[in-house]
Amino acid sequence: MNKKKNVAIIGTVGVPACYGGFETLAEQLISNNAGSHSITVYCSGKKYPKAKRMSTYKGAKLLYLPLEANGIQSIFYDTLSIIHALFFSEVLLVLGVSGAWFFPFIRLLTNKKIIVSIDGIEWKRDKWNRLAKWYLWWAEKMAVRYSHLDISDNESIQDYTAMRYGTLSNIIEYGADHASKVKIARSDIKTYPFLAKPYAFKVCRIEPENNIHMVLDAFAKLSEYHLVIVGNWKNSDYGIELRKRFSNYKNINLLDPIYDQTQLDLLRSNCFLYLHGHSAGGTNPSLVEAMYLGLPILSFGVSYNRTTTGHKAFYFETSEEIQNVIRSTRLTAFKEQGKSMKTIADNRYTWEIVSAKYNFLVKKALEIETKKSIEPSVKSLNENSLRNIELNHLTQQNLFFQNSAS
Amino acid sequence: MKSLLLESIVIFASAFLVAKISIPILSIRSLWLGLVDKPNARKIHKNPIPVIGGIAILIGVSFGLMLSQTAQELIVNHLIVLGSTLSIFFIGVWDDRSDISPKIRLAIQLSAAIAISLSGIRIESLYGIFGIESLPIYMQHIITIVTIVGVTNAFNFVDGIDGLAGSLALLNVSILAILFVIIENYGAAFIFIAFIGALVPFLKANNHPASIFMGDGGSMVLGFFTALSGIYFIQENSIQQSIPASLSVLLISAILIIPVVDALRVFIGRFAKGNSIFTPDKSHLHHLILDFGINHFLVTNSILLIEILIVASTLLFSQFFSITSIFILLFAGLIFITKILKFNASLTEWELKMKTLEKRQ
Incomplete structure (x- = not known):
């Protein structure tokens, strides 16, 4: 009788999820585990104090390491998790590339399967210094070259891996249906007076690459419109400075982080426009959640965001463009757009779909030997022979990422 | 001793002054001379710049040497050296004026190198490095000619950012001046002191932002003359061995190695990509260091520092290790450093690529 295969989820802070996208993903995967395999999740002991630790959660086994999951410790965190998992799991689902330096040894010495998500x-x-960039640049190459399957969370990233490595990434995005619409109660208006009137909303980490300064600058000039931003202002000079600069505007509220999911959902589901300034990072979980809530979206026009929103949202690249869109768009147009966002989200961004894709990948990993190249097999045929039978046009093909208009 | 010091100062001062005066005079006349460099997409500067540095340097050196009997005696005994150096100079200036086919340039360089080798200035032996002693005569000719032509061109490639070729040249001529003083060949030492004198005002005008260039005339002459003087030094030193002969080979290699290895690497790279080795691209050492996002001044100084480190460490290690092993170490070290630089260059290249990709709609 076949023993159930075990999948190790490596590289996340841990479950129950209370940190970011990868953590939410891990929790959803164990919730939607169809039972075809068992799951072990490696967690950071630093974020789960001993008193609160559990040995199993939603049917998955939990193991704790005394290390931080992020920052420079992630290299050791991931590596140790991997080494341990080699003894107990058949498939390693590694989220992030910090431990990728070790992959060649896994391929050489064991027959365990590696699925990696390159974030x-x-x-x-x-945000990284040159030395960190060198490591991540090299580690990403190791991750893609030596994993059995790699995952990109965005089509634009799949284009990138095809260009750089010549292999096909698997696109698996994020789920958003853990977010829900929350109706405003009278008591809420007491806590948050701005809920009584239309307001634009943004929630993100306060970092320059999220273009918060651009959004604030635009709303400083849009005094008739209200803006609410939730984020960790105190954590950086950038945040402290921005908060100081914009604290006197009557139409701008800068709130500290909200950890209660329902409270956060309350604030974001009732805005008339959701602003998304991320300029990096593939498919952002916060963006798909906003789409799932049917919010109208004005997003920074980087390729990843356009792909995520199906090219159907409003986009900006400067503060002027933010102002133009808001001033020239009617509320009804915003509402229509919100509906189209919801349609896209219902089709692409549910955990049921995402988990199913992951489960399928696990099955595929167990059978795969080498990674397929994106080069069409016809390229290995002799061009002269093809020319003789008048078929050499087959060698002149554009690959999928070469077809985009631009 | 006192008179030698005095003579050095006089030579230095006159070379310095003459070069200093020549630069503005030649600059004004540069358009009439047809020696101006116009910017194009690949080059880094933006305004047309007079390419008269090489001429100014040589004029300064000549005047400086006119005052030294010792130097003149040496030159009179080596008229072929004078002749071939001047022919390299003329072909270089002509190339600056109106681009000559690389084949003609190479032919002249070969002829000049052959002349030098036939006149007696040759690499006669490896003095024990890699276990090789005296070389058979045909080998002597081949290695000498290849070295001289190689260094001449390599030095020409190094002239890519403001102040780089000039600074390296200054470092090299200073080291050579010291070396010739050590073996008490004052004629040669004076020649190099004159070069130091002429290079200083040139560098002042050539540092970023440059107001003059040395051109192919300047870089080829400097490369050519440095190479043949290095070989001459090895020969002269081998008689009395004020410095162990094998060490002298190592030292001369150390000062020439950066341009030579850079040129080899660039050639191999271009060849591997299927291009002609003459195809211009941005793969030289200074391009790779520029990819760190630092300015020209720092790049020039980094390369200078690398050369100083190489010379100093070869001197230091020669006390403990065999010359052969130091050679191997040197090559390994350079390959390693180049690998890191190329790694960084590819990262920078992709960073730029991503910026364009992300703007795609």
Whole structure:
């Protein structure tokens, strides 16, 4: 009788999820586990104090490491998790590339399968110094080259991996149906007076790459419109400075982080426009959640966001463009757009779909030997022979990422 | 001793002054001379710049040497050196004026190198490095000619950003001046002191932002003359061995190695991509260092620092290790550094690519 295969989820802070996209993903995967395999999740002991630790959660086994899951410790965190998992799991689902340096050894010495998610092209982000960029750049190459299957969370990233590595990534996006619409109660208006009138909303980490300064600058000039931004202002000079600069505007509210999911949903589901300033990172979970809530979206026009929103949202690249869109669009047009966002989200961004894709990948990983190249097999045929039978036009093909208009 | 010091100062000062005066005079006349460099897409500067640096340097050196009997005696005994150096100079200036086919340039360089080799200035032996002693005569000719032509061109490639070729040249001529003083060949030492004198005002005008360039005339002459002087030094030193002969080979290699290895790497790279080795691209050492996002001044100084480190460490290690092993270490070290630089360059290239990709609609 076949023993059930075990899948190890490596690289997340842990479950129950209370940190970011990967963590929510891990929790959803164990919730939607069809039972075809068992799951072990490696968690960071630093974020789950001993008193609160559980040995199992929603049917998955939990193991704790005394290390941080992010920052430079992630290299050791991921590596140790991987080494341990090699003894107990058949498939390693590694989220993030910090431990990818170890993949060649796994391929060489064991027959365990590796599925890696390369996150959002980390090496490019301005938050890293040159040394970190070197490591991430190299680690990403290791991850894609030596994994059995790799996952991109966005079509634009699939284009990138095809260009750089010549292999086909699997696109699996994020689910958003854990977010829900919350109706405004009278008591809420007491806590948040701005709920009584239309307001624009943004929630994100306060970092320059999320273009918060651009949004604030636009609303400073849009005094008739109200803006609410939720984020960790105190964590950086950028945040502290912005808060100081914009604290005197009557139409702008800058709130501290809200950890209660319902409270957050309350604030965001009732805005007349959702602003999304992310310029990096593939498919942003916060954006798909906003789409699922049917919110009209004005997003920074980087390729990833356009792909996520199906090219149907409003886009901006400067503060002027934000002002133009808001001033020239009627509320009804916003509402229509919100509906189209919801349609896209219902089709692409549910955890049922996402989990099903992951489960399928696990099955595929167990059978795969080498990664397929994107080069069409016809390229291995001799061009002269093809020319003789008048078929050499087959060698002149544009690959999928070469077809985009631009 | 005192008179030698005095003579050095006089030579230095006159070369310095003459070069200093020549630069503005030649600059004004540069358009009439047809020696101006116009910017294009690949080059880094934006305004047309007079390419008279090489001429100014040589004029300064000549005047400086006119005052030294010792130097003149040496030159009179080596008229072929004078002749071939001047022919390299003329072909270089002509190339600056009106681009000559690379084949003609190479032919002249070969002829000049052959002349030098036939006149007696040759690499005669490896003095024990890699276990090789005296070389058979045909090998002597081949290695000498290849080295001289190689360094001449390599130095020409190094002239890519403001102040780089000039600074490297200044470092090299200073080291050579010291070396010739050590073996008490004062004629040669004076020649290099004159070069130091002429290079200083040139560098002042050539540093970023540059107001003059040295051109192919300047870089080829400097490369050519440095190469043949290095070989001459090895020969002269091998008689009395004020410095161990194998060490002298190592030292001369150390000062020439950066341009040579850079040129080899660029050629191999272009060849591997299927291009002609003459195809211009941005793969030289200074391009790779520029990819770190630092300015020209820092790039020039980094390369200078690397050369100083190489010379200093070869001197240091020669006390403990065999010359052969240091050679191997040197090549390995350079390959390693280049690999890191190329790694960074590809990262920078992709960073730029991503910026365009992300704007795609």
